[in-house]
Structure formats: structure tokens, C-alpha cells
Amino acid sequence: ETGVTQTPRHLVMGMTNKKSLKCEQHLGHNAMYWYKQSAKKPLELMFVYSLEERVENNSVPSRFSPECPNSSHLFLHLHTLQPEDSALYLCASSQDPGNQPQHFGDGTRLSIL
Amino acid sequence: AQSVAQPEDQVNVAEGNPLTVKCTYSVSGNPYLFWYVQYPNRGLQFLLKYITGDNLVKGSYGFEAEFNKSQTSFHLKKPSALVSDSALYFCAVRGAGTALIFGKGTTLSVSS
Numbered sequence: 001e002t003g004v005t006q007t008p009r010h011l012v013m014g015m016t017n018k019k020s021l022k023c024e025q026h027l028g029h030n031a032m033y034w035y036k037q038s039a040k041k042p043l044e045l046m047f048v049y050s051l052e053e054r055v056e057n058n059s060v061p062s063r064f065s066p067e068c069p070n071s072s073h074l075f076l077h078l079h080t081l082q083p084e085d086s087a088l089y090l091c092a093s094s095q096d097p098g099n100q101p102q103h104f105g106d107g108t109r110l111s112i113l
Numbered sequence: 114a115q116s117v118a119q120p121e122d123q124v125n126v127a128e129g130n131p132l133t134v135k136c137t138y139s140v141s142g143n144p145y146l147f148w149y150v151q152y153p154n155r156g157l158q159f160l161l162k163y164i165t166g167d168n169l170v171k172g173s174y175g176f177e178a179e180f181n182k183s184q185t186s187f188h189l190k191k192p193s194a195l196v197s198d199s200a201l202y203f204c205a206v207r208g209a210g211t212a213l214i215f216g217k218g219t220t221l222s223v224s225s
Contacts, residue, residue, distance in 0.1 A: 002156065033212065043203070043215040056212060090156055099145045099164045102213060104156035 003027040006091050006105035013081065014113050021076040021108045023091030029103070031096040032074040034066060037088040037107070049074060050096050078110075086112045115140045115208045119216035126194045127224050134189040134219045136204030145207035146187045148178055151218075152200045160202075163187060174198070194223045 004025045013019050025032065034046040048056035049068040063085075065077040074091055088109050092102040116139045126132045138144055145164055149157040161172025168180045178189045187204060199222050205213040 002158070004156070006156075042217040045212050045214075048212050092157075099162070099207065101147055101159040101162055102157075103159065104149075106154070106156045109154075 002103050002105065004091060004093055004103050004105035006089075006108050008108060009106065010109045010111075012111045012113060013078070015081055015083075017081075018077070018079040020078065021089055021091075021110075023074040023076075023105055025072055025074075025091075025093040025103070027093055027095075027103060029093035029095050030071050031094050032068060032071075033092040033094075033102065034074070034076055035090040035092065037090055038086075043090070046076075081110075081112045083112050086110055115206050115214050117146075117204050117206045117214055117216045119202075119204055119219045121219050122217075123220045123222065125222045125224065128196050129193050132191050132194040132198070132221065132223070134202050134204075134221060136187045136189065136216060137185050138187060138204075138206045139185065140206055144180075144185075144187075146178075146180065147205040147207075147213060148172065148176070148187075148189050149203045149205065149215075150200045151203065157203060160189070194221075196223050196225050199223045 007022045031050045036044045046060045047066045052068050067075040088107045090107045091105045094102040118137045147162045148160040151157050160176050161170050163170050163180045171177045176191050201218045203218050204216040208214045
């Protein structure tokens with residue numbers, strides 16, 4: 001149990017669907033992150049929220065839309081995705097500022113048909 | 114710009130033998146370095162970190178890492194490998210802000 005819970009664990013969707021990934025952290029952290037993990041590629045940082053404000057957006061296509069309603073919850077809204085978006089999406093949290101490690105959830109395995 | 118490199122895609126060791134997973138980094142300023150492990154169908158788990166102080170850092174599950182400033186390396190080590198150590202290992206360096214920059218990962222395979 002890492003203290004970071006992601007739902008759903010698996011998601012299959014068509015390219016025209018709209019879905020959302022959810023992340024919840026129970027660690028009292030104030031920063032949250034979305035990463036994309038594709039086969040044979042390094043982990044890609046997508047978004048960073050600190051104190052509920054988005055502080056980084058690493059050139060992510062607009063078909064991915066993050067939302068952080070409070071310091072414990074983070075969402076990733078998906079619409080009109082492409083087959084290359086199939087990947088493992090990982091959420092993480094940490095305490096900011098400081099050099100504390102990030103704590104990761106187990107991810108959502110997303111498959112685009 | 115901050116970056117980290119893991120030169121080996123895979124490391125194979127026999128159970129009971131020492132293991133090393135290599136990592137080199139490039140940063141401006143003081144490096145903040147981390148090692149994570151990922152088991153199949155799981156997220157990344159934190160193993161250890163170097164911020165400052167002793168160059169030999171001890172972490173979870175008997176792992177340790179040696180920080181070498183002159184060689185800009187932060188290799189992960191364990192004196193005696195277990196089959197259960199077989200997993201994907203990531204080295205990371207803290208980039209601008211709080212985000213981490215990860216290496217591409219090294220698959221460790223420990224044979225019995």
C-alpha cells in the first residue's frame with residue numbers, strides 16, 4: 001500500500017469516447033503528478049500540480065485535460081484519444097518544497113481501440 | 114539541463130552474487146538523486162535517495178547506492194542478489210521545480 005490509489009486499474013476505450021482517470025493520495029502531500037509510461041520509452045512527465053495549481057504542462061496534447069480539485073485528488077480527463085496514447089498512466093504525490101521522494105500509485109493501463 | 118542515463122537495458126546476475134545497476138547524471142548545481150523499482154503491473158516504489166552527506170546511501174530491501182561526484186555516477190548495489198529482486202529499476206534526478214527526470218530503466222534478472 002503506497003498511499004496513492006488510482007482507478008480504474010484498466011481502461012479500454014474507443015477513440016471517440018470520453019473517460020476520466022482518478023488518483024487519490026492519503027499521505028497529506030501537497031504536490032501531485034501525472035506520468036505516462038510507454039513500452040521502450042522513458043517515463044514522461046505530463047503535468048505537475050503544487051498546492052492545487054498547475055505548475056508544469058510538458059507539451060501534452062489538449063486531448064488530455066488534468067484537474068486538481070483539492071490536494072488529495074487528481075483527475076486526468078481523456079477525449080478523442082489516439083492509438084499511440086495507449087500506455088500506463090501513473091499518478092504520484094510528494095511534499096513540496098523539499099527533496100522528499102515521490103510516491104506512486106499502481107497506474108491505469110489504458111488501451112485505445 | 115538535468116538528465117540521467119542508464120547505460121544498460123538489462124543486467125543478469127546469479128542469486129547470491131553482488132549486483133550493480135549503473136546510473137550517470139548531468140545537473141547544474143547540487144544533484145538530488147533517487148532510485149526506484151517497478152514490479153510487473155505495479156507503480157514505482159522508492160528505494161533510496163541522495164541529497165547530501167555520506168556518499169554511500171542505504172535504502173530498502175538491502176540496496177545501497179554510491180554517489181561519485183567526480184564520475185557523476187550514482188550506481189545501485191546489493192551485496193547478495195535475490196530472485197525476488199528481479200524487476201525494472203529507474204534512476205532519477207530532480208529537475209527544475211519538484212518533478213523528477215527518469216532514466217529509461219534497467220531490467221534486473223536474477224537467476225536461481
